Amino acid sequence: MILEEISVSLGGAQTLDKIGLSLRQGEHWMLTGASGSGKTVLAHTLLGRHHYTGRMEFRPGLGIAVVEQQHRFRNLPGSTELYYQQRFNSSDAEQTITVEQELHEYAFMERADAGEWLDDLHIRHLLAKPLIQLSNGENKRVQLAIALSSGPDLLLLDNPFTGLDREGRETLHRLLGLLASKGIQLFLITATQEIPDVITHIARLEKGKWSLPVQKRSSAG
Numbered sequence: 001m002i003l004e005e006i007s008v009s010l011g012g013a014q015t016l017d018k019i020g021l022s023l024r025q026g027e028h029w030m031l032t033g034a035s036g037s038g039k040t041v042l043a044h045t046l047l048g049r050h051h052y053t054g055r056m057e058f059r060p061g062l063g064i065a066v067v068e069q070q071h072r073f074r075n076l077p078g079s080t081e082l083y084y085q086q087r088f089n090s091s092d093a094e095q096t097i098t099v100e101q102e103l104h105e106y107a108f109m110e111r112a113d114a115g116e117w118l119d120d121l122h123i124r125h126l127l128a129k130p131l132i133q134l135s136n137g138e139n140k141r142v143q144l145a146i147a148l149s150s151g152p153d154l155l156l157l158d159n160p161f162t163g164l165d166r167e168g169r170e171t172l173h174r175l176l177g178l179l180a181s182k183g184i185q186l187f188l189i190t191a192t193q194e195i196p197d198v199i200t201h202i203a204r205l206e207k208g209k210w211s212l213p214v215q216k217r218s219s220a221g
Helices: 039-046 090-095 099-105 114-120 136-148 166-181
Strands: 002-010 013-022 029-032 053-057 064-067 154-158 185-189 201-206
Touching: 002 039, 013 039, 013 053, 029 039, 039 154, 039 185, 064 136, 099 136, 114 136, 136 166, 166 185
Parallel strands: 029 185, 029 201, 064 154, 154 185
Antiparallel strands: 002 013, 002 053
16 A cells, blocks of 8 residues: 555645555554544545545555444434444343344354354354443454454554553454454554554654654564
8 A cells, every 4th residue: 555645635624744655565554643633534535535635556456444433333223323332321222233233234244254253353252242232342342343344454443442441452452463463454543652562663643744754663563
């Protein structure tokens, strides 16, 4: 993936200003920066959600998936209500779909390796559980399963450690290493200084521009 002078304006304001990067196979990037620095805008631009100027080049057939910071909970068919935070209105759990139903919606359960991923992500025991009752860590693992439904080559994760306790963060570190070992490239967007071992490159945005040269980690992996 190659970006050259990518600029994005939103609401008349310059959000990204001539961003360039080259993500090569085998590299795993971490994009940091303060809130409002343009991190999520860059991720959404990669997904085609924003108009931009400049050049983006992807290798043929590259599949990209995203794990958003928040997961949108859906009620059972017939209801238009949406849930945005874990355990919100948890007394109405009987009206929300289960993990298994959600995974079926994204055709995850139809994957030939679905059983393997259920075990790797430690979500098999959650299949009958209503989505609204998931902890932050459980929800993040379900989000990963949904993202994997499309068989991506590149996985974007927007603030993946937000809301996780120590155990949840440690589990996510391990899962990121597992994903990388299976050939999936990672691009993390995060404000945290918590750096997974698998990360090979670190870049920082400040007001839509690189604030420092991209840092290459020789000890990653």
